[in-house]
Amino acid sequence: MTQGMGAAALGAQDLALAALLVFVAGAVSLALRLELENKIAVASARTVIQLLVVGHLLEWVFRIDRGYVVVAVMLFMVAVASRAAVRRSERTYSGATLHAFLTLVLTASLTTFTVTHAIIGVSPWYRPQYVIPLLGMILGNSLTGISLCQDSLLEALAERTDRIEAELALGATRWEAVRDPLREAVRRGMIPIINAMSVVGLVSLPGMMTGQILEGASPVGAVKYQIIVMFMLAAATSLGCIVTAILTYQRLFSRRHQLLGDTISARQR
Numbered sequence: 228m229t230q231g232m233g234a235a236a237l238g239a240q241d242l243a244l245a246a247l248l249v250f251v252a253g254a255v256s257l258a259l260r261l262e263l264e265n266k267i268a269v270a271s272a273r274t275v276i277q278l279l280v281v282g283h284l285l286e287w288v289f290r291i292d293r294g295y296v297v298v299a300v301m302l303f304m305v306a307v308a309s310r311a312a313v314r315r316s317e318r319t320y321s322g323a324t325l326h327a328f329l330t331l332v333l334t335a336s337l338t339t340f341t342v343t344h345a346i347i348g349v350s351p352w353y354r355p356q357y358v359i360p361l362l363g364m365i366l367g368n369s370l371t372g373i374s375l376c377q378d379s380l381l382e383a384l385a386e387r388t389d390r391i392e393a394e395l396a397l398g399a400t401r402w403e404a405v406r407d408p409l410r411e412a413v414r415r416g417m418i419p420i421i422n423a424m425s426v427v428g429l430v431s432l433p434g435m436m437t438g439q440i441l442e443g444a445s446p447v448g449a450v451k452y453q454i455i456v457m458f459m460l461a462a463a464t465s466l467g468c469i470v471t472a473i474l475t476y477q478r479l480f481s482r483r484h485q486l487l488g489d490t491i492s493a494r495q496r
Contacts, residue, residue: 246271285359294353301362305331308366315374318381320490326474327373330467335365338463346455364456365463368420372464373471376416380475381491383408388488401480409472416468420461427457 249271256263288296309328313319339362343349349357384391387408394404427433433456439449479487 242275285355288355288359292355294351297353297355297358300355300359301336302332304359304362304366305335308370312370312373313377315370316378316381318378318385318491318493320381320475320478320492322478323377323475326471326478327370327377330373330470330474331366331369334463334466334470335362335369338365338459338466342455342459361456361459365460368423368460369463369467371419372416373467374416375419376412376468376471377475379415380408380412380472383412384479384486384488385491388486391486392488395484395486399484401476401484401486404484404486405476405480409476413465413468413472416471417465420464424457424461427453433457 249267252267253264255261256267284300288300305328309324309331312327312331313323316323339358340352342361343354343357344352347357352358384405391404395401428450433453436449436453439452440446479490481487
């Protein structure tokens, strides 16, 4: 490991030493007979391979510095995040992945470009050093919120089918019948980012802020960027939850105010 003006440069031997830390998790698993050793090994290997591949890919994208390449990478990231968001839910319905994709395209791109263009003033708009990392942070948080929101709403609709259908039969509109479950689903999806905002700086030092400090940036300057990031994540997550809830609601209720409960299915694991 060599020292420079910014963060310390890491070599292969440093990563090898860091890998020893994973053995702590393996030792805990062995000591308590959790039988997680294989999963820890596989997860560790995937971490190394995936991050190294991404690192080399981003170096290539940064070097090319073309808008169409950045857009292609962004769409790929959104597609992967959409699939991950839907797979985390215990229940699903036909079209859920497409809805998640459309939600993330809308909310993530809107939030990312608001920050890069209107707040930071990035020029040109597609500068990958800004757009891709910020989009990655948005997707990582949004998919959690979306999956929690969707899971909560589908669970409520599946378990309260009789009650909802009774309300509809008594003259309630589809919105009146689903309003409370939908509101609770959006609330559940937003809780993680609200909790994160409540303890940021006191309990946790986020990755972007830590990275800037390691690179030699002023702590106050790094904090300013982190404030923007936290507000960005709150906006993206809340918008993602709302759009997800509305799309799910539109899909599972007909225009004749009927609950299409048979379209909800348990996810096959």
